[in-house]
Amino acid sequence: MVVAELPPEVDVAIAGGGPVGCALALALSGSPVSVARIAGEVDFAERPIALSYGSRLILERLGAWNSVPNNPIETIHVSQQGFGRTVMRCADHGLPALGYVTAYSELVAQLAGRTPVSAESLRDWKSNDDEVVLQLSRGEKDRGMRARLLVLADGGQSRRMRYARDYRQQAIVAEVTAEHPRAGVAWERFTAEGPLALLPFRDRYALVWSVRPASAAELLGLSDPDFLARLREIFGARLGNFGWVGPRSTFPLSLRYGRTVPATRVLAIGNAAQTLHPVAGQGLNLGLRDAWELAQMLLDAAKEEIGAPRFLARFARSRAVDRYAGIGFTDFLVRIFSNSLAPLALARGAGLAALDVLPPARRFLARRMIFGARALP
Numbered sequence: 279m280v281v282a283e284l285p286p287e288v289d290v291a292i293a294g295g296g297p298v299g300c301a302l303a304l305a306l307s308g309s310p311v312s313v314a315r316i317a318g319e320v321d322f323a324e325r326p327i328a329l330s331y332g333s334r335l336i337l338e339r340l341g342a343w344n345s346v347p348n349n350p351i352e353t354i355h356v357s358q359q360g361f362g363r364t365v366m367r368c369a370d371h372g373l374p375a376l377g378y379v380t381a382y383s384e385l386v387a388q389l390a391g392r393t394p395v396s397a398e399s400l401r402d403w404k405s406n407d408d409e410v411v412l413q414l415s416r417g418e419k420d421r422g423m424r425a426r427l428l429v430l431a432d433g434g435q436s437r438r439m440r441y442a443r444d445y446r447q448q449a450i451v452a453e454v455t456a457e458h459p460r461a462g463v464a465w466e467r468f469t470a471e472g473p474l475a476l477l478p479f480r481d482r483y484a485l486v487w488s489v490r491p492a493s494a495a496e497l498l499g500l501s502d503p504d505f506l507a508r509l510r511e512i513f514g515a516r517l518g519n520f521g522w523v524g525p526r527s528t529f530p531l532s533l534r535y536g537r538t539v540p541a542t543r544v545l546a547i548g549n550a551a552q553t554l555h556p557v558a559g560q561g562l563n564l565g566l567r568d569a570w571e572l573a574q575m576l577l578d579a580a581k582e583e584i585g586a587p588r589f590l591a592r593f594a595r596s597r598a599v600d601r602y603a604g605i606g607f608t609d610f611l612v613r614i615f616s617n618s619l620a621p622l623a624l625a626r627g628a629g630l631a632a633l634d635v636l637p638p639a640r641r642f643l644a645r646r647m648i649f650g651a652r653a654l655p
């Protein structure tokens with residue numbers, strides 16, 4: 279294969295079959311910007327995902343919201359083991375919901391079904407001042423493609439991120455049922471090993487329980503009744519007993535991020551730009567804002583501007599505040615809350631209690647969690 283001899287094919291090549299790459303392709307579909315989406319092996323991981331109300335607005339603008347099945351989150355109850363709690367309610371913000379829980383696979387299916395895609399993988403690329411030359415592969419077959427701009431939306435799998443922190447935590451993800459479910463309420467509970475979230479999902483709860491790797495191995499090995507008893511011990515009695523648990527899976531948790539502009543004529547968005555701890559459900563929401571803002575810039579750009587250094591620099595600048603706020607916020611929560619040091623536990627409890635009696639502080643925090651640091655929509 280002589281990649282360089284192929285004619286230019288597209289303005290924008292998007293590598294990634296996840297929700298962020300799909301959202302970008304959808305936002306550009308039907309526009310003068312020509313797009314090739316390269317999806318690789320599509321990962322239809324069966325796991326729940328919480329979308330903020332801000333992400334709903336983006337999906338509505340993409341015409342994809344009505345087909346995404348979801349459970350609304352009207353109230354978020356935040357607590358730590360020991361003392362300290364606060365409650366956020368959608369009514370305090372004049373919104374119908376703070377967020378929504380859906381399935382990753384269903385979201386991707388809705389977004390992906392609407393734009394053409396190639397099942398090839400991005401194997402490599404080389405860029406110069408004028409273009410980026412992609413090397414794509416599927417099985418034994420290779421081919422080349424040329425683009426003005428390559429957007430990496432592959433979850434970070436094709437690049438080594440510059441900054442990384444291993445949280446030494448694993449998320450155990452499973453569906454559970456509770457004796458006294460509370461419709462529309464999501465729970466985030468901080469424990470010494472990591473945060474535990476219970477999200478309303480279908481007619482059950484989705485559990486995302488971050489623990490140290492040794493505890494994850496132990497929890498995975500427990501019988502269902504023992505696992506549920508341990509969950510109740512950590513979570514408390516608010517929902518009564520837990521009655522059933524589905525298959526449990528684990529995800530290693532780390533923070534990884536790198537430059538938004540990894541190379542000439544290349545941009546990274548979504549998890550390819552920053553992979554966050556799932557605490558407070560920020561990762562995909564941030565990625566959808568990356569995709570939305572990039573799409574608006576591409577739609578406004580003249581063809582020759584697409585992928586040029588000034589275009590890349592402008593995008594990196596426009597996303598910096600939101601991106602670093604998301605990285606800093608989740609990293610802060612994990613590091614401050616995931617320990618049992620008595621003075622810190624006291625300070626955290628006091629912080630949560632203060633939030634509870636200070637509506638403006640709560641509003642500030644909730645707005646940023648819903649719309650991002652730039653309060654987008």
Ligand SMILES: Cc1cc2nc3c(=O)[nH]c(=O)nc-3n(C[C@H](O)[C@H](O)[C@H](O)COP(=O)(O)OP(=O)(O)OC[C@H]3O[C@@H](n4cnc5c(N)ncnc54)[C@H](O)[C@@H]3O)c2cc1C
Pocket residue numbers: 293294295296297298299316317318319320321326327328329398399400401431432433434435436449451486529547548549550556558559560561562563564565
């Ligand atoms: C346990 C857990 C719970 C989470 N909960 C939440 C939550 O509640 N809310 C939230 O906002 N975020 C949450 N997140 C984060 C969220 O899942 C990610 O931020 C989101 O999936 C990022 O989407 P993406 O499209 O950027 O990347 P991904 O979802 O990783 O998708 C990348 C895609 O690119 C494909 N790909 C890989 N390599 C190539 C290649 N070489 N060529 C072509 N394609 C390729 C992959 O197969 C995949 O389909 C959670 C994460 C975890 C681990």
